Amino acid sequence: MKKSFMTEAINLKNYPLNDNDSIVVMFSKTKGLMRAVAKGVKRPKSKLGARVQMFIANQLMLFEGKNLDTIAQAQSVNTFSKIRNDLDKLSYSMYVAELVNNFCSNDYNKDENYPEIYDLIYATYEKIAMANTKEEVIFATLKFQIKLMNFLGWGLDFEYCSKCQKNMESDLTQSCFYSYSLGSFLCLECGDNVNGIRIHNKIRLFLAELSKVDYKEKTKYDELVNFAVLEKCFLFMKKYIDNLSNKKTKIFEVLDKTLIEA
Numbered sequence: 731m732k733k734s735f736m737t738e739a740i741n742l743k744n745y746p747l748n749d750n751d752s753i754v755v756m757f758s759k760t761k762g763l764m765r766a767v768a769k770g771v772k773r774p775k776s777k778l779g780a781r782v783q784m785f786i787a788n789q790l791m792l793f794e795g796k797n798l799d800t801i802a803q804a805q806s807v808n809t810f811s812k813i814r815n816d817l818d819k820l821s822y823s824m825y826v827a828e829l830v831n832n833f834c835s836n837d838y839n840k841d842e843n844y845p846e847i848y849d850l851i852y853a854t855y856e857k858i859a860m861a862n863t864k865e866e867v868i869f870a871t872l873k874f875q876i877k878l879m880n881f882l883g884w885g886l887d888f889e890y891c892s893k894c895q896k897n898m899e900s901d902l903t904q905s906c907f908y909s910y911s912l913g914s915f916l917c918l919e920c921g922d923n924v925n926g927i928r929i930h931n932k933i934r935l936f937l938a939e940l941s942k943v944d945y946k947e948k949t950k951y952d953e954l955v956n957f958a959v960l961e962k963c964f965l966f967m968k969k970y971i972d973n974l975s976n977k978k979t980k981i982f983e984v985l986d987k988t989l990i991e992a
């Protein structure tokens with residue numbers, strides 16, 4: 731008899747295996763990033779078909795396979811349905827899925843904390859689904875970027891100068907430097923000799939605060955930030971993350987192109 735196991739997982743994407751079956755890429759609470767076969771989902775009356783759509787969290791029963799496991803049963807835990815009727819929510823959710831797919835693994839040696847990352851993805855999709863404005867969608871995604879990198883050991887140090895190791899000034903009228911080539915912040919003195927961009931301390935301290943608090947926790951900046959600041963921070967983190975891997979996130983490029991061509 732085939733060995734079975736249970737897990738809770740969030741779908742990140744799926745692609746066809748043949749005329750009837752699909753492969754679902756998902757993040758499992760106990761196994762990390764995984765792929766599994768969903769049989770018969772292309773048939774019009776398939777119950778499983780609806781449950782293997784992107785961004786749905788399911789309680790699953792799977793059969794272990796030689797190469798790929800097969801989904802035997804799926805019970806949805808949260809469909810995050812409000813993501814699917816808004817283009818902004820959809821594209822930022824796809825970006826989240828892409829980051830998880832690019833950076834996470836199912837390699838136990840890497841010592842990743844799967845339940846913690848699972849809860850982060852779940853909380854992010856919940857926040858995006860319930861968002862009332864694009865600003866809230868970007869804020870949810872920005873927090874996700876920072877938290878995911880922290881969990882994976884790629885977190886940015888927002889407080890200390892990477893050259894002299896001194897705690898950088900918290901003067902809100904001042905700025906500091908950031909170097910994309912070094913991937914780190916520098917104080918005003920050290921940054922002078924480095925090819926970097928100037929970042930206002932207000933921005934750096936806002937990101938530092940997001941890095942410290944739990945995902946769902948409010949910060950003292952929540953009511954103060956505006957759309958322009960959030961978008962700037964999101965793009966800053968996106969560039970930092972893109973520079974970490976050779977798999978650049980494609981979602982926003984693709985989307986820009988589709989909108990232009992449409």
Ligand SMILES: [Zn+2]
Nearest residue numbers: 891894917920
């Ligand atoms: Zn310094």
